[in-house]
Amino acid sequence: MTATLIDGxxxxxxxxxxxxxxxxxLKADHGLTPGLAVxxxxxxxxxxxxVRNKGWQTVEAGMNSFEYKRPADTPEAELLALIERLNADPxxxxxxxxxxxxxxxxADLVINAxxxxxxxxxxxxxxxxxxxxxxKAMVPCTPLxxxxxxxxxxxxxxxxxxxxxxxxxxxxxxxxxxxxxDSCTVTLAHSRTxxxxxxxxxxxxxxxxxxxxxxxxxxxxKPGATVIDVGINRIDAPERGAGKSxxxxxxHFASAAEVAGAITPVPGGVGPMTIACLLANTLTACSRxxxxxxxxxxxx
Numbered sequence: 001m002t003a004t005l006i007d008g009x010x011x012x013x014x015x016x017x018x019x020x021x022x023x024x025x026l027k028a029d030h031g032l033t034p035g036l037a038v039x040x041x042x043x044x045x046x047x048x049x050x051v052r053n054k055g056w057q058t059v060e061a062g063m064n065s066f067e068y069k070r071p072a073d074t075p076e077a078e079l080l081a082l083i084e085r086l087n088a089d090p091x092x093x094x095x096x097x098x099x100x101x102x103x104x105x106x107a108d109l110v111i112n113a114x115x116x117x118x119x120x121x122x123x124x125x126x127x128x129x130x131x132x133x134x135x136k137a138m139v140p141c142t143p144l145x146x147x148x149x150x151x152x153x154x155x156x157x158x159x160x161x162x163x164x165x166x167x168x169x170x171x172x173x174x175x176x177x178x179x180x181x182d183s184c185t186v187t188l189a190h191s192r193t194x195x196x197x198x199x200x201x202x203x204x205x206x207x208x209x210x211x212x213x214x215x216x217x218x219x220x221x222k223p224g225a226t227v228i229d230v231g232i233n234r235i236d237a238p239e240r241g242a243g244k245s246x247x248x249x250x251x252h253f254a255s256a257a258e259v260a261g262a263i264t265p266v267p268g269g270v271g272p273m274t275i276a277c278l279l280a281n282t283l284t285a286c287s288r289x290x291x292x293x294x295x296x297x298x299x300x
């Protein structure tokens with residue numbers, strides 16, 4: 001392997017430490033404690049794990065954690081009423097509704113009911129528009145984490161050729177906007193892009209966020225490129241025993257690592273950054289709500 005490994009776990013720990021220190025200063029200097037409210041509807045096992053992790057990391061950073069668990073058959077109107085209460089609560093600076101929601105609930109309606117200033121997921125249509133027009137916005141956590149790692153590795157990203165594979169509202173589109181804002185030349189590619197391999201080979205920075213296991217092989221990577229693999233896919237691993245599985249990214253790691261200059265592993269790359277950036281966004285929301293300076297190095 002020739003590529004430098006980008007250790008997301010270590011970087012996330014650094015961000016967590018910065019957030020914790022800033023929260024302590026907010027408490028000491030202004031008597032303020034940032035508060036994050038997480039709403040979980042239903043019994044999705046993966047969502048329950050995420051919510052539990054978010055809860056303890058929020059508390060560990062010195063913030064207030066508010067959890068609202070509702071059964072899967074909760075009426076949409078009841079969920080919207082809860083969000084209205086949280087919007088009005090001055091102790092709550094960030095609101096996150098865990099996705100996916102049960103089928104009878106309109107996720108777009110729920111997300112757009114959140115006060116944009118408290119939308120720490122960055123999914124509200126107002127924040128999407130603000131990001132697209134280069135204004136101050138709440139930025140989705142995963143792309144924000146990717147941007148932080150790229151800035152840490154390269155410093156100035158200006159003029160670099162960036163290719164984002166995947167056009168989701170959660171990662172692909174906001175990632176492209178953030179790279180554009182940092183003066184990269186950006187191509188937003190996807191599964192229907194003609195000659196995707198040739199497009200990927202142009203990239204100084206390749207962000208894979210398409211949700212297909214090991215779709216991008218090493219021979220699609222430009223020598224020396226930085227590869228950010230956002231994909232988390234579970235595949236069968238019979239070599240580990242009957243019924244066993246393992247996690248892989250959207251990039252074929254072994255072959256890509258032979259060519260790339262730097263690469264994120266899966267697991268342990270982008271994943272840990274998502275919760276770290278959620279805490280950073282909650283801190284930013286609290287600072288903005290109280291007219292205080294935003295935490296340096298923790299925003300886009």
